Amino acid sequence: MKILFILHYPPPTHGASMIGEYIRTSTSINSTFEAKYLNLSTSYSVHEVGKGGLIKWWRYLGILYKTLTKSLNFRPDLIYITLSTTAPGFYKDALIAIICKTLRFPVVFHLHNKGVEKNSHKPLERLLYPWVFKNSNVILLSAYLYPDIAKFVPIHRVSYCSNGITCIDRSIVSLPRSTTGRLKLLFLSNLHRSKGIIDLLQACKILKDKGIYFHCTVAGAEGDVTAEDLQSYIDQNNLVKEITYIGKVTGNSKVQAFEEADLFIHPTLEDCFPLVLLEAMQFKLPTISTIEGAIPEIIEDQSTGLLIEKGSPHAIADAIIQIGQNKDKRMHLGENAYNRFLENYTLPIFEKRLASILTNLLKSNRSQSKSGKRQ
Numbered sequence: 001m002k003i004l005f006i007l008h009y010p011p012p013t014h015g016a017s018m019i020g021e022y023i024r025t026s027t028s029i030n031s032t033f034e035a036k037y038l039n040l041s042t043s044y045s046v047h048e049v050g051k052g053g054l055i056k057w058w059r060y061l062g063i064l065y066k067t068l069t070k071s072l073n074f075r076p077d078l079i080y081i082t083l084s085t086t087a088p089g090f091y092k093d094a095l096i097a098i099i100c101k102t103l104r105f106p107v108v109f110h111l112h113n114k115g116v117e118k119n120s121h122k123p124l125e126r127l128l129y130p131w132v133f134k135n136s137n138v139i140l141l142s143a144y145l146y147p148d149i150a151k152f153v154p155i156h157r158v159s160y161c162s163n164g165i166t167c168i169d170r171s172i173v174s175l176p177r178s179t180t181g182r183l184k185l186l187f188l189s190n191l192h193r194s195k196g197i198i199d200l201l202q203a204c205k206i207l208k209d210k211g212i213y214f215h216c217t218v219a220g221a222e223g224d225v226t227a228e229d230l231q232s233y234i235d236q237n238n239l240v241k242e243i244t245y246i247g248k249v250t251g252n253s254k255v256q257a258f259e260e261a262d263l264f265i266h267p268t269l270e271d272c273f274p275l276v277l278l279e280a281m282q283f284k285l286p287t288i289s290t291i292e293g294a295i296p297e298i299i300e301d302q303s304t305g306l307l308i309e310k311g312s313p314h315a316i317a318d319a320i321i322q323i324g325q326n327k328d329k330r331m332h333l334g335e336n337a338y339n340r341f342l343e344n345y346t347l348p349i350f351e352k353r354l355a356s357i358l359t360n361l362l363k364s365n366r367s368q369s370k371s372g373k374r375q
Contacts, residue, residue, distance in 0.1 A: 001032075001033050001034065001077055001078075001359070001362045002033065002034045002035075002036075002074060002075065002076045002077045002078075003033045003034070003035050003036075003076055003077065003078045003079070003080055003358065003362075004035075004036050004037075004038065004070055004071060004074055004076040004078075004079045004080065004105075005020075005023060005024070005035055005036070005037045005038070005080045006037075006038045006040050006063075006067065006079065006080065006081045006082070006096060007019075007020035007023065007024070007037070007038075007039075007040055007080065007081070007082040007110070008020045008039070008040050008041045008082055009021040009024055009037075009039055009041070011041075012041075012043055012221075013221075014190070015112055015163070015272070015273065015274065015275045016082055016112035016113070017041065018165075018275055019082075019112065019163055019275075019350075020040075020082060022164075022165075022166075022347060022350070022351075023354070024037050026351050028348070028351040028352070028355060029351060029354070029355060032355045032358075032359070033355075033358065036070060036074050036076070038063065038066050038067060038070060039063075040063065040081070040082060040093070040096075042056045042059045042060050042063070042092070043056065060092055063096065064095065064096065064099065067096050067099050067100065068099055068103075071099070071100060071103055071105060072103070076105060077106070077362055077365065077366070078105070078106050078107075078108060078358065078361060078362055078365065079100045079105045079106065079107050079108070080107075080108050080110060080358070081093065081096065081097060081100070081107060081108070081109050081110070082109075082110050082111075082112055083097065083109040083110070083111060083132070084113060085111060085113050085114055085115045085116050085119075085148075085149075086113065086115035086116075086118075086119055087119070087122075087124075087125070090119075090125070090128070091124070091128075094128050094132050097109075097132050097136075098131075098132070101136075106137075106361075106365045107136050107137075108136065108137040108138070108139060108358070108361055109132075109133075109136055109137070109138050109139070110138075110139040110161075111138060111139070111140055111141070111145070111149070111272075112141065112272055112273070113272050114145055114148040114272055114293065115148070116129060116148050116149050116151070116152065117147065117148045117149070117150075117151065118148075120151060120152075129151075129152050130152055133149070133152040133153050136153075136157070137157045137158075137159070137361055138153050138157060138158050138159070139158075139159050139160070139161050139354075139357060140158055140159070140160055140161075141160070141161065141162060141163060141272055141273040141293075141294050142160060142162065142272075142273060142293075142294030142297045143160055143297075144293065144294045144296060144297055145272060145293065145294055146158060159357045159360075159361075161350070161353050161354050161357055162273070162294075162297070162344060162345060162350065162353070163273050163275055163278065163345065163350055164278070164345050164346050164347045164348070164349050164350025164351070164353075165275055165278045165279060165282075165345065165346070165347055165350075166347050167282060167346055167347070168255060168282060168283075181213075182213050182214055182215045183212070183213065183214040183215070183262055183263065183320070183324040184214070184215055184216075184217070184260060184261050184262045184263070185214060185215065185216040185217065185261065185262070185263050185264075185265050185320065186216075186217050186219070186257055186258065186260075186261035186263070186264050186265065186280075186285070187200055187216065187217070187218045187219065187220070187264075187265050187266070188219040188220055188249070188254075188257060188258075188264075188276055188279075188280075189220045189266065189268075189274075189276055190220045190221050190222075190223045191218075191220050191221065191222050191223045191224070191225040191226070191227075191230065192223040192224050192225065193224055193225060193269070194268065194269050194270040194271075195266070195267075195268050195269070195271075196266070196267030196268050196269050196290065196310075196311075196316075197218070197225055197230075198225070198233075199267045199269075199311060199312070199313045199316060200216070200218075200265055200267050200313075200316060201230075201233050201234075201237075201239075201243070202313035203267075203313040203314070203316035203317040203320065204216050204239055204242055204243055205237050205239065205313075206313060206314060206317040207242075207317050207320060207321070208237075208238075208239060208242055210317070210321070212320075212321060212324070214242060214320070214324070215241075215242060215243075215244070216242060216243045216244075216265075217243075217244050217246060217257060217260070217261070218230065218243060218244070218245045218246070219245075219246050219247070219248070219249045219254075219257050220247075220248060220249075221247070221248040227245060227247070230245050231245065258279065258280065258283040258285065259283060261283075261285055262285075262324070262330060263285065263286060263287075263288065263320060263323060263324060263330070264277075264280035264285040264286070264287045264288070264305075265287075265288050265289075265316065265320070266280075266287060266288070266289040266290075267288070267289065267290055267308070267310075267316050268289065268290055268292055268295075268310075269290070269292070269310050269311060270292070271290075271292050271293045271295065272293040272294055273293060273294045273295075273298070274289075274293075274295065274298075277289060277295065277298050277299060278298070278341060278345045280337070281298075281304065281337040281338060281340060281341035281345070282338060282341045282342075283338075284334035284335060284337060284338045285334055285337065286304065286305045286306075286323055286329075286330050286333035286334050286337060287299055287304070287305035287306075287337065288305060288306045288308065288316065288319045288320060288323070289305065289306075289307060289308070290307065290308055290309065290310045291307050291308070291309065291310065292310055295307065298345075299337075300336070300340070303333070303336050304333055304336045304337035304340055305333055305337065306319045306322065306323060
């Protein structure tokens with residue numbers, strides 16, 4: 001069973017590229033299928049994301065050429081594409097999908113973002129969405145995300161595959177979580193406004209004004225919010241003692257950031273299935289996040305963390321106070337989060353789930369092909 005995987009892998013590092021890298025290097029996936037891989041990324045750093053330029057167009061033309069040649073030479077039984085759902089990424093990916101469909105290869109789209117419903121009224125999207133999704137199977141990260149594509153994809157063509165991540169070897173961790181002193185908060189994401197970083201900064205100001213004794217560590221690569229932007233807000237609001245920006249963290253530095261925290265804060269405004277929540281869960285961190293995308297499936301409100309409305313610094317501050325002042329509740333939520341992670345979101349569970357979906361699709365395609373030949 002041959003599959004051509006057209007997907008993202010790092011750099012830059014984000015949810016879709018991390019999952020792409022897991023698939024590309026998966027012993028389980030590569031032993032189950034005869035697989036070839038094509039990198040769908042035209043951005044090679046966080047700073048290139050969302051920007052144009054001749055070099056990115058040259059990379060894209062290379063992707064189109066490789067899609068055509070690999071498809072014709074490899075003759076896959078299925079082409080797997082991590083389709084972007086919103087422009088400009090959707091326009092680029094749609095052409096790749098058109099090439100594959102024109103060559104009459106079965107296609108499955110694995111969606112790591114959303115926005116189809118929101119953009120379906122636009123003239124070009126209204127034309128392209130029906131054509132791209134017609135007779136194609138789709139893998140979604142959660143049933144919470146199906147309404148986004150319901151207009152174009154019947155539910156019998158949809159499969160659900162929650163993401164998973166590599167388990168940290170906890171034997172290398174020696175830092176005890178603090179039980180006294182300042183409440184330690186952690187935000188870990190690329191610094192994009194869509195991740196709610198501005199709302200968190202405003203929540204920190206509210207906490208300080210209320211006399212809450214805390215410290216917030218902000219970790220992540222610069223995005224549309226720069227280190228200078230961050231520091232300017234900190235200085236202007238006299239939060240130098242309360243907020244520290246440590247930049248992008250990886251490896252042991254990332255482990256240390258999680259281990260030293262008491263609460264994980266992810267007040268995102270736009271997300272599908274944030275992998276960073278899974279990372280926090282395996283460190284037994286209770287999480288405060290928003291009702292957005294598949295997050296209500298990951299975080300069980302009042303069981304593994306707290307869910308709040310989007311775009312509300314006051315709601316963030318109130319939730320931090322609610323959990324922060326109750327050590328027993330923090331520990332209970334953290335234990336529940338860890339158990340939920342082990343039961344649902346480890347990498348082997350993800351690999352097994354994805355392999356099963358792809359196997360079933362290949363069997364279904366083969367059955368339909370034989371049926372068509374008989375007719």
